[in-house]
Amino acid sequence: MLTIDGHCDPRFTAVREAFFRNFTEHGDVGAAVCVYLDDERVVDCWGGHADPARTRPWTADTLVSVASTTKGMVALCAHMLAERGKLDLDAPVARYWPEFAQAGKSEIPVRWLLSHRAGLPAIRRPLPTEALFGWSAMTAALAECEPWWPPGSRHGYHAITFGHLVGEVIRRVDGRSVGTFLRQEVAGPLRADFFIGVPESEDARAATVLPPPPVTEPTIWDTILADPESMVGRTFLNPPRTADLVNTRAWRAAEVPAANGHTSARGVARVYAALARGGELDGVRLLARATIERAIAEQSSGRDEILGLPTRFGTGFMLGMRGSIFDCGPGRRTFGHPGRGGSIGFADPDARLAFGYVTNQYVTGTARHPDRRVPALVAATYEALA
Known part of the structure; x- marks a missing residue:
């Protein structure tokens, strides 16, 4: 018999x-x-x-891989460094990462990495799966890569490369990896479970991710698999990944900052609670309110070159849009990030509300059969506020 544990305010x-x-x-x-x-x-x-055998009950501190929900944490780390005066978002990336200037990229500003406008959604040179676990292999390939479109002219989802691009700038500026920075400057002080690179000591808490049930309707994966050598194909398949990679110790231990964060619903919601309140929670300040306002000012909107759907981005954070892949309800200024399979974290600064949902059952939504889990939870949340 299914039991729901935890706490819920009567409202x-x-x-x-x-x-x-x-x-x-x-x-x-x-x-x-x-x-x-x-x-x-x-x-x-x-x-x-x-x-999958349903022998391990989900607990309050179960961790699970949340795919691109991780990107919001990477954006937060970059804005913290910018606020401290260590990173200029409008400066060329090459100021901090000289090798990046190759292939006509010398003038690309850091901001375009965060807003998916750099034209680097995919690495052109084929890489082995092992490159995902070797930071320098990914960053060297990105440094030499020619953009797929004139940088700044349009936007397209940098599904995997986002984390290595922004993460390398963070490493060059601060000296720490993005996972270490997140642990020491965000998750630790805030007492929030969110890891980019799960320590071996925490590995037993990780849930097994279950693959999406098969669907018969067209999805973006049909486009990807139809031409794996295309820009869209390479975005998701270079380096190649198998479905079971997400459940390996190698994946959990690595830093793939666009895609392999591990967290609990408490962990992701707690970080966004600080941001929903203007940057502070329980005496821990992550950002100034003015920094958050700059971070969520729209930088990219319209048809996404990779996803083929409308998306909106601030500087790193995805911005809420009704009827989109990031529909966070009626809040007009919601921001955060969803993850492939169903996870999500977001803040609504107007309502001073933060929301986190994590799951180990990945789902591929379609037009006729969308993933209804998050929409149902978000709708119920806002109805309670009415």
Whole structure:
């Protein structure tokens, strides 16, 4: 019998009910949802199992790979360095990373890396899977890579390269990897579980990710697999990855900052709670309010060259848009990031609300059969605020 554990403020009972239905109607196996309103954790629920055999119950501190939800943490780290005066977002990347100037990239500003405008969604030179786990292999390939479109002219989702591009700038500026910076400057002080590079001591907490159930309708993966040598194909398949890679110790230990963060719903919601409140939570300040406002000013919008769908980006954070892949409800200034498979974290500064949802059952939504889990939870959350 399914049991939902945790806490739910009576005002948000509908969120708990929607979460229950995610298991009974929408295919969740193990998942958690957490909502902050101002500095109060009003929803903190979890349920299901962390393994396909359903022998390991999901717990309050279960970690799971959240794919691109990680990108929001990378953006946060970059803005913290900018606020400290160590990084100028409008300076050329080559100021901090001289090798990046190759192939006509000498004038690309850091801001374009964060807003997916640099024209580097894919690496042209074929790389082996092992390159994902070798930081220098990825950054050297990006430094020599010619842009796929004139930088700044349009935007396209840098699915994997985002993390190495921004992460290398962070490393050059600060001396620490993005995973170390996140642990020491964000997750540690805030007491939030969010890792880019899971320590071996925490490995037993990691849930097994389950592949998406098969679908019969067209998805972006049909486009990718139809021409793996194309720009879109290389974006997702170079270096190549197998479906079970996400469950290996090598993946959990590595820093793939665009795609392999591991967190709990509590962890991601707690970080966004600080940002929803103007940058501070429980006496820990991450950013000034003015820095957040600059970070969420729109930089890119319209048809995405990679996804083929409308997307909106600030400087690193995805911006909410109704009917899009990042539909965060009625909030007009929501920001954060979704992840492939279903996870999400976002802040609504106007409502002083933060939301986190993580799952180990990946789902590929389609036009006729979208992934209904997050929309149901978000709708219930905002209905409780009405």
